[in-house]
Amino acid sequence: MTFTFDPVSFSVPLALAAHGQADRFRRYQKTPQKGKQVYLNTLAVYAVNFYLQCLGFETELETSDSWNPSLQTLMDVADLTVKPYGKIECRPVLPQATTICIPPEVWEGRISYIAVRLNASLREATLLGFLPSVQTREVSLTQLQDLDRLGQYWLQQHQNQGDRSVNLSQWLDNLFEAGWQTLDALLGSNAGNFAVALRSSSVDGQPIVQGAKSIDWGIEAGNRSAVLLVGLFPEAGNTSRGSRWRERWGIRVQLHPQPGNPYLLENLTLSLQSLEGETLREVTSGSSDNFIQLPRFKCDRGDSFTLVVRWGNHSVSQNFTV
Numbered sequence: 001m002t003f004t005f006d007p008v009s010f011s012v013p014l015a016l017a018a019h020g021q022a023d024r025f026r027r028y029q030k031t032p033q034k035g036k037q038v039y040l041n042t043l044a045v046y047a048v049n050f051y052l053q054c055l056g057f058e059t060e061l062e063t064s065d066s067w068n069p070s071l072q073t074l075m076d077v078a079d080l081t082v083k084p085y086g087k088i089e090c091r092p093v094l095p096q097a098t099t100i101c102i103p104p105e106v107w108e109g110r111i112s113y114i115a116v117r118l119n120a121s122l123r124e125a126t127l128l129g130f131l132p133s134v135q136t137r138e139v140s141l142t143q144l145q146d147l148d149r150l151g152q153y154w155l156q157q158h159q160n161q162g163d164r165s166v167n168l169s170q171w172l173d174n175l176f177e178a179g180w181q182t183l184d185a186l187l188g189s190n191a192g193n194f195a196v197a198l199r200s201s202s203v204d205g206q207p208i209v210q211g212a213k214s215i216d217w218g219i220e221a222g223n224r225s226a227v228l229l230v231g232l233f234p235e236a237g238n239t240s241r242g243s244r245w246r247e248r249w250g251i252r253v254q255l256h257p258q259p260g261n262p263y264l265l266e267n268l269t270l271s272l273q274s275l276e277g278e279t280l281r282e283v284t285s286g287s288s289d290n291f292i293q294l295p296r297f298k299c300d301r302g303d304s305f306t307l308v309v310r311w312g313n314h315s316v317s318q319n320f321t322v
Helices: 016-026 032-054 069-074 147-163 183-200
Strands: 010-013 058-060 079-083 086-093 099-101 112-118 124-131 138-140 209-216 225-234 248-257 269-273 279-284 297-300 304-311 314-321
Touching: 010 032, 016 032, 032 058, 032 069, 032 079, 032 086, 032 112, 032 124, 086 099, 112 147, 124 147, 183 209, 183 225, 225 304, 225 314, 248 269
Parallel strands: 086 112
Antiparallel strands: 010 124, 058 079, 079 086, 099 138, 112 124, 209 225, 225 248, 248 297, 269 279, 269 304, 304 314
16 A cells, blocks of 8 residues: 655754754763653654744744753653744654644644654755644544644644633733733833833823733734733722722733834734724824824723724734723
């Protein structure tokens, strides 16, 4: 029986740097079997990281479990963090194998699984395709989806996170939903510039809490990103006696370019909508806008609203509850 498989694939030469890293990780392991597992996993992660960086994706090897010798010992793991989407799993496939093997410990917490064929000499790795999710230890390679669909799949999944409502009251306790962070956590040393822009645009001065979310428009936009910024301002006349929560809040929403880009993409639209889809307020970026913002609006405790960001045929929406 002849096995045939011809997806859109990508080959990566495994140079001395790849083998040097794999060997360093192998030396931490106590048994030859575990050492071989870590070695092959490292080569697979190296190949996928190379591929994604060629496409302009931002990856973080250092925050991946596969780059941590202690976690390598505890698990069969070959993950790679891809910002802002999440973790992928890069599974090595031996030369004659017809299936991709995925250990149960990585069936959750991954946005996709990439099959990486290693040749017999371990001098070349070929990315065969990906799986959106898995529920079994072995999956036929014929079930893989083409690599050229990977970026669009991640973008769609990232956008769909907006269906879940963000509870703004939890931000007061420094609890942020997936995809949302404090300014400092998301932007590091650049956070101060964003905070000044938000504060200076409001008659109320300093917001009591603010959260930020990165929006990646993908390869079509040259992998340029935007930062959605939401600030909550206490309303004058409300009391916080006996509680940290005020009954009414002023809300300011801004959209900034990612640090390193001076301007937003042209024709980016930021809109405030009711949960029924009615557009209440809207603003669109020009060719030289370094940020855009919605007019400040007020919400009572328990109110809900939706923010929508659009560029071309792409859109990201997020529901909020006060």
